Amino acid sequence: MTLQERDHAVIWHPFTQQKNRQPPVPIVKGKGTLLFDEQGNEYIDAISSWWVTLHGHAHPYIAEKLYQQALTLEQVIFAGFTHEPAVSLAERLLPIIPGNFARIFYSDNGSTSTEVALKMSLQYWWNNSRGQLTVDSEQITVNSQQSTFNGERTKILAFNDAYHGDTFGAMSVSDRSVFTLAFHDKLFEVIFIDTPNADNISQLKQIVISQGQEIAAFIYEPLVQGAGGIKMYEAKWMDELLKAVKQQGIICIADEVMTGFGRTGKLFASEYMTEKPDIICLSKGLTGGTMALGITACTDKIYQAYVNDDKLKTFFHGHSFTANPLACTAALASLDLLLKPECQQQIDWISTQNKVFANHLTTLNSNSTPDRLPTKSRPTYDLRHESLRTLGTILAFEIAEGQDGYLNNISTTITQKAMEQGIYIRPLGNTVYIMPPYCITLEELGKVYGMLEELLG
Ligand SMILES: Cc1ncc(COP(=O)(O)O)c(C=O)c1O
Structure with missing residues (x-):
């Protein structure tokens, strides 16, 4: 039996309707911002696994301290x-x-x-x-x-x-x-x-x-x-x-x-x-x-x-x-x-990048004509007017699709689209947001922004 099948037989997952649920993704390893599944696919954890991960997964410094304490x-x-x-x-x-x-x-x-x-x-x-x-x-x-x-x-x-x-x-x-x-x-x-x-x-x-x-x-x-x-x-x-x-x-x-x-x-x-x-x-x-x-x-x-x-x-x-x-x-x-200065620098850097990206998205959205992005196909979703917001390392917006709220099924579709691009996000209904670990690299953050931009056309 695969891990998914074994899971299906015995586990009840949080915040998850169990009927017709998507099979959970078996994660075998984490490193930095990345989560690795059984097939070796990697996903940028752009929401810090329900907002908890600060310095990246399986951080060696924390792991070493834990090991020593576990022995003590x-x-x-x-x-x-x-x-x-x-x-x-x-x-x-x-x-x-x-x-x-x-x-x-x-x-x-x-x-x-x-x-x-x-x-x-x-x-x-x-x-x-x-x-x-x-x-x-x-x-x-x-x-x-x-x-x-x-x-x-x-x-x-x-x-x-x-x-x-x-x-x-x-x-x-x-x-x-x-x-x-x-x-x-x-x-x-x-x-x-x-x-x-x-x-x-x-x-x-x-x-x-x-x-x-x-x-x-x-x-x-x-x-x-x-x-x-x-x-x-x-x-x-x-x-x-x-x-x-x-x-x-x-x-x-x-x-x-x-x-x-x-x-x-x-x-x-x-x-x-x-x-x-x-x-x-x-x-x-x-x-x-x-x-x-x-x-x-x-x-x-x-x-x-x-x-x-x-x-x-x-x-x-x-x-x-x-x-x-x-x-x-x-x-x-x-x-x-x-408390290391490098960590605060990373937080400041992500905060600045979020502001720049938010401005960029606003500009794109204000030129909202079908040919505003000639190199890309039709917009996938529309940004809810003036919903774009950011504070520090958090950036969020609403998608103008269906009813506002947690039960809006768009979240599942968006998660799937993002996973196909190697990024994990979990919108709250039609509210899309990111809250990455502070160790996210320039390349990874660029990839996350690219995915969000593509989502909005
Ligand atoms: C502001 C706030 N308070 C409390 C909680 C509950 O925390 P926990 O899920 O660890 O019980 C959460 C969880 O998302 C939260 O965001």
């Missing part, structure tokens, strides 16, 4: 024990994440990092609004004495089109979309607002002012909303919104699971704003895309709400693989590579 300590319970990679990683990250962060809480993926952030903020208000707690022995009800704190907050503020992961809390604060449809009656209520712009900022601030005293936390993907359709918004308006949110004492949670570690041109997207978050969620590129790891960092103010003689004010959360030593080691090795 592969896993240990993280309640009551600690280890060098977890402490070193926290020591190295705290000074570079934007804001005034004091503590790192580990988990093991992006969804758990946001889940932790939500629980951490809700319990912050719960802990602070209660005095000494006691539990009835007969039944599990908590009796609390009066606290001087002015009230518990229970609501969460989030953006329309947001995506924060697939666990129930993360789904609750994500857009009500095809991803969440089957669970809507199980999700908790959230105040959803649009991302800010010049036209709606006053209205958004009004919402924040009128409901602010009930809102525990505001969760947002800074400047780029990923799975919701690579939607981008401006730092200027976000800064204004964040200012209003902070004035209400609301905890700001930056979900940088996708935007973190250089994707938007800066190390973290929150650097574009002067108002900084109180909690930040990191995963994906954290380990350079090598291992599963999640981080929820918080300020000392939030941490202190949990430091208490009262055991009931403990943060009762953790995972078997919390702070796994191998994952922390991969993250340390990835940081070594990321």
